[in-house]
Amino acid sequence: MTTLTTPHRPSPDSPDRAGSPAPRRRRSARVREAAQLSATLPALIWFLVFTVGPLVSLFYFSTVNWRGLIAPRTPAGLGNFERLFTDPVVGLGAWNTLLQLVVSLPIVVLGAFMLAYYLSLKPRGHRIMRALMFTPVLLSASALAMVFVGVFAPKGMINGLLDAVGLDELARPWLADGTSALWAIIIVTIWCSLSVSAIMLAARLNSVDESIFEAAEIDGAGHWRRMWQIAWPICREFIGVVTMLQFLWTLFASAAVVLLLTRGGPGNATVTLSFLVYDFAFNQSKVGYSQAVAVVLFVVGVAGILLIRRAFRQKY
Amino acid sequence: MTTTVAPEARPAERRTAPAAPTAVRRRRRRRGDALGRTGPMKYLAHAGVWLYVLLLAAPLYYLVISAFKRNTDIFNQPFSPFTPLTFDNFGLAFSQASLGTAMLNSVYVTLGAELVTLLLAIPASYALARSKGAVGRMVERVFALGFLIPGFAALVPTVLLSISLGLFHTREFLILFLPASALPLTVILLTQAMRAVPAELEESALLDGAGPLRVLWSVYVPLSVPTLTVVAILNFLSFWNEYFFSLVIIGPDAALRTAQVALPTLSIANAAQYGVLAAGIIITLVPAYLVYAVFADKMESAVLAGALKG
Structure with missing residues (x-):
């Protein structure tokens, strides 16, 4: 193609010098824009087929009776959702998910922020810390779970440690015990995401103009006040983003940790809502029902995102 | 009292000094005194x-x-x-879980998906960066909304899609599917980078008779290499570490499964032997660590870019 006529892109809003050729030129600009944007079509189609499509059909599948991926489907109306509210396993899953969120979110967000502030002061050893804190970023969900298989195993790290300090009566099979198994899962999520969030927040704090902190220091503000009254408000919006990521990660990605560490057991002690989506569909042949759980999870996810975004809106 | 003014400028400071000399010097204090004024709290x-x-x-x-x-x-x-040092665990990990095949499968899926992502995202970002109209803004907003979609919710419908495409239990479906989840962030970051390309460069290329494709390839792509690297690292990590979709779509077949799916089988095969499992974890971590080692300075911005989701 050789277009030597107009090397610069005419913007459609620009006022035309002469009055008469305006409409035609505007139309040609629009045509040109459309031609240009056709390059986005493959990406858009991909996005529609692989992301939007499955998501929309999720809502349809949640209203059918469906016993297996290749079994026939029969309409069930809202029956799946009615069953949800009386199903004790789903109730337990909802409770565990809530517990996981309520315990881990504050610890991770506040802890990561304090760690990030500490790192931003570049104290002795901060390089080693950074390198170490990067490792969980590189771990996949399955590698993360496998690391902790060794930690919580009956003859694993924790029991070995208890044995070494003479507290071996406290030793137990951590993942096979109803109460400790759920806490083990929560600890794994905190262990991983605390450092991931701290790395992100440290990067954000690095970009803050340091003269702000100096001014506060000259005014006599200690680190505690500088951390909460200056650094926090400045990073407020970004902290919201980190909270959102953490929220979504806990809500959805923890399914892999549960699947690989406890398979929801012992009994149903460690089921979470996202684990149930998988378990109902692939192990219990309740595909339609599992999709009702997925719809609930999706709605909770979107509502949570909106809520967090609202709570962390920049205030100045 | 604390020393707020460091008298000598270290080399690291000198590099950044021209921008704001006083500010930089003030802030860097003696090592180990970073929490200076806090008293016992420190x-x-x-x-x-x-x-x-x-x-x-x-x-x-x-x-x-x-x-x-x-x-x-x-x-x-x-x-x-x-x-006593032993390397037996590594050999056992490779043989028990066919980790060698699994690693190759992971490389195939990761590189394939990375290629598809870039092939889709680069032209799209190029068009979005050049467009100034309302349609372009709308398309950009569609991609921005993509951040809000948690892919895991659509696990079962995605499996169904793979069945209807005749690609269930294949690695190729993942190569097609994974880019979709990476596209929103990739397109947004690349569009921002390409917007920063000076218009004069494009104009002179056009005057020299270059077509749009040529302009993209010789002007826009070379100038967006830093962002391309960040995006590629980010996608590499998320593709290499992908677990759930690989598990349900590719399935447990030892010839096809990825490293992340093969790894947990070691824990079932070796109920009381952590050594083999530990060796397996380290083997599957090697590629991610290599990327980290090579691009250490880029990693932080990659993680930060990942946080822009939302």
């Missing part, structure tokens, strides 16, 4: 942080030393690094 802060670092390091330390130990030594001296 010991609490140091202690708390180092306790966390210890808790973070302990499982990793245990992982690494266990990988090089015999099973009896793991039980008898779990924390000692001085037990």
